[in-house]
Amino acid sequence: LNHRQSTVNTCECKMSRCCRGHYGYQHQVYQSAAEIFERLAIRKNVGESLVQYGNIKSDDPLSFPSQKVKRQAYELAYETLKYQELLEDILSDSGYFFSYPTADDTTALVVVMLFDFQNRKWTPRCQIIGDVISRDVVEVEQNLMGHRIRLAAALARCRVKNQSLSIDYVLPESVRQQEKCASALPQYAWVNTVKTSMNAVIEELIRNNYIEYLESSEMVVPPRGKFFHRDQHCEDVILFPSDQKEALKCLDIVEDNDLILQDKTSSLAAQAVAALLTEDDECDLIHSDVSSGYTTAHLAVLLHNINCSIFVCVYACGVRNDAHRDKLNTLIKSMGLKNVKFLSDKFENIDGAKDPRFERVKAILVTPQCTRTAVANPVEFMLNEGDTESYAVLRDLSHGERHNRAAESGRAHVETIKTALKFPNIAACVYVTRSIHSVENEQAIQTAIKWHRDTSDGLQPFRICPPTLPLSSNDIKEATDKYLKMRQSSEMNGCFIAVLSREIDPMDSMTVKDILRRAALKGLI
Numbered sequence: 001l002n003h004r005q006s007t008v009n010t011c012e013c014k015m016s017r018c019c020r021g022h023y024g025y026q027h028q029v030y031q032s033a034a035e036i037f038e039r040l041a042i043r044k045n046v047g048e049s050l051v052q053y054g055n056i057k058s059d060d061p062l063s064f065p066s067q068k069v070k071r072q073a074y075e076l077a078y079e080t081l082k083y084q085e086l087l088e089d090i091l092s093d094s095g096y097f098f099s100y101p102t103a104d105d106t107t108a109l110v111v112v113m114l115f116d117f118q119n120r121k122w123t124p125r126c127q128i129i130g131d132v133i134s135r136d137v138v139e140v141e142q143n144l145m146g147h148r149i150r151l152a153a154a155l156a157r158c159r160v161k162n163q164s165l166s167i168d169y170v171l172p173e174s175v176r177q178q179e180k181c182a183s184a185l186p187q188y189a190w191v192n193t194v195k196t197s198m199n200a201v202i203e204e205l206i207r208n209n210y211i212e213y214l215e216s217s218e219m220v221v222p223p224r225g226k227f228f229h230r231d232q233h234c235e236d237v238i239l240f241p242s243d244q245k246e247a248l249k250c251l252d253i254v255e256d257n258d259l260i261l262q263d264k265t266s267s268l269a270a271q272a273v274a275a276l277l278t279e280d281d282e283c284d285l286i287h288s289d290v291s292s293g294y295t296t297a298h299l300a301v302l303l304h305n306i307n308c309s310i311f312v313c314v315y316a317c318g319v320r321n322d323a324h325r326d327k328l329n330t331l332i333k334s335m336g337l338k339n340v341k342f343l344s345d346k347f348e349n350i351d352g353a354k355d356p357r358f359e360r361v362k363a364i365l366v367t368p369q370c371t372r373t374a375v376a377n378p379v380e381f382m383l384n385e386g387d388t389e390s391y392a393v394l395r396d397l398s399h400g401e402r403h404n405r406a407a408e409s410g411r412a413h414v415e416t417i418k419t420a421l422k423f424p425n426i427a428a429c430v431y432v433t434r435s436i437h438s439v440e441n442e443q444a445i446q447t448a449i450k451w452h453r454d455t456s457d458g459l460q461p462f463r464i465c466p467p468t469l470p471l472s473s474n475d476i477k478e479a480t481d482k483y484l485k486m487r488q489s490s491e492m493n494g495c496f497i498a499v500l501s502r503e504i505d506p507m508d509s510m511t512v513k514d515i516l517r518r519a520a521l522k523g524l525i
Contacts, residue, residue: 025076030134034109054107082171085170091110187245188262189240193236195335204253234264262294265486268484292384293327294331313360316340316341320344374433374487374494375434409440414447442498449462483498
């Protein structure tokens with residue numbers, strides 16, 4: 001392990017903590033958050049509300065000066081979305097727009113900065129060294145400061161009217177429960193065993209003053225402090241208290257990709273695929289959506305450990321552009337992996353029956369970008385996983401509207417599963433979502449299996465098998481189910497995992513490897 005000093009990184013982490021929360025944000029964060037909020041805000045007609053927003057200038061992906069600004073901007077925009085109606089009422093009731101006439105293009109910035117202003121208890125924002133000054137941000141900040149007494153009075157009237165000590169009364173119960181889980185959710189990480197080992201990582205954590213939490217209690221790990229705990233389900237996963245998320249990013253083992261910070265549900269997905277393979281399987285795998293590349297990398301690490309003497313390739317679909325490919329290649333190289341090939345092909349456009357590249361593919365991991373309704377902190381999860389198409393779900397999640405996109409997503413997921421089942425040589429397909437909706441989970445699986453039975457000529461059909469993971473009956477929602485359903489809780493995000501295995505033709509002669517693979521698919525080994 002690399003033991004170089006992390007003085008600069010530590011300073012950056014301290015700067016990150018002091019530039020947000022009750023101290024306020026950089027100007028760039030407010031500007032970016034306003035752009036996000038403007039795209040996602042619920043709009044009303046002129047006759048229904050005094051608060052009007054400008055036209056969306058472009059649907060192109062937003063650009064950010066740094067990952068820190070991107071994360072803070074999305075978090076601020078999402079929090080503002082939760083309280084949009086209340087914030088608009090405060091602005092109208094206080095007469096803000098009569099005192100400070102505002103162009104529609106600037107309204108989103110006013111609402112975003114108002115949320116942060118009241119969240120700081122109406123205290124001035126601290127000056128940040130090196131901040132790039134924006135005239136619009138300065139003007140809105142001065143206007144809000146000059147109007148703060150009326151704004152605070154308008155907020156107080158809303159709270160008195162609803163007999164509430166805080167503004168949380170406006171949130172639906174589902175959103176309040178989500179926030180409660182998110183505040184205590186541990187930070188999970190998996191060990192890159194191609195470069196290092198669990199013991200080496202633990203030694204490095206101890207050198208950085210972390211203490212292994214071994215007590216048996218209802219808590220998987222204390223809510224705060226420099227503790228860590230080995231996960232009970234995944235032998236290469238470690239979890240930390242939620243307040244250690246920023247501090248962990250400053251560690252050398254994280255910077256060097258020896259320890260990868262990622263949600264546990266993603267680790268379960270990779271483990272579910274790896275459990276289907278035996279040591280002498282000479283086959284390739286496909287990951288349907290590479291996104292951030294972390295799940296693909298974890299899958300490649302697990303396969304390398306299983307078949308270190310055999311080259312097993314992981315094909316990852318969905319590379320968006322050259323910049324995305326360069327980022328993924330840099331990640332894989334830094335992790336010491338050579339068994340990953342990135343494809344610009346969209347998975348649904350691949351013809352597995354005719355494409356010679358995939359003749360050796362025996363298993364496919366399908367991880368569609370679902371509605372994320374089982375995730376406690378959707379912003380953090382989606383940024384870390386590299387979601388590209390589903391940021392619009394933040395609008396629904398912020399208002400507790402969980403069903404708006406489920407049916408549409410479910411139909412898209414069915415097509416993705418169908419594509420996987422068309423590959424004539426695959427033995428299994430692992431399907432993973434972070435959704436609570438049956439239409440994205442069980443119904444999607446059952447629809448795809450029925451379609452395959454009705455349309456496949458001469459090919460053996462697929463059936464649903466329980467995932468081969470070290471889980472107890474308490475971890476599964478229904479013991480009789482063949483699916484794995486993890487509930488959203490303060491310990492982990494929720495997920496749905498299904499394994500589809502091809503039925504064995506009784507007329508085929510079976511080798512020892514076939515028998516072992518069949519036993520693995522049945523969960524016997």
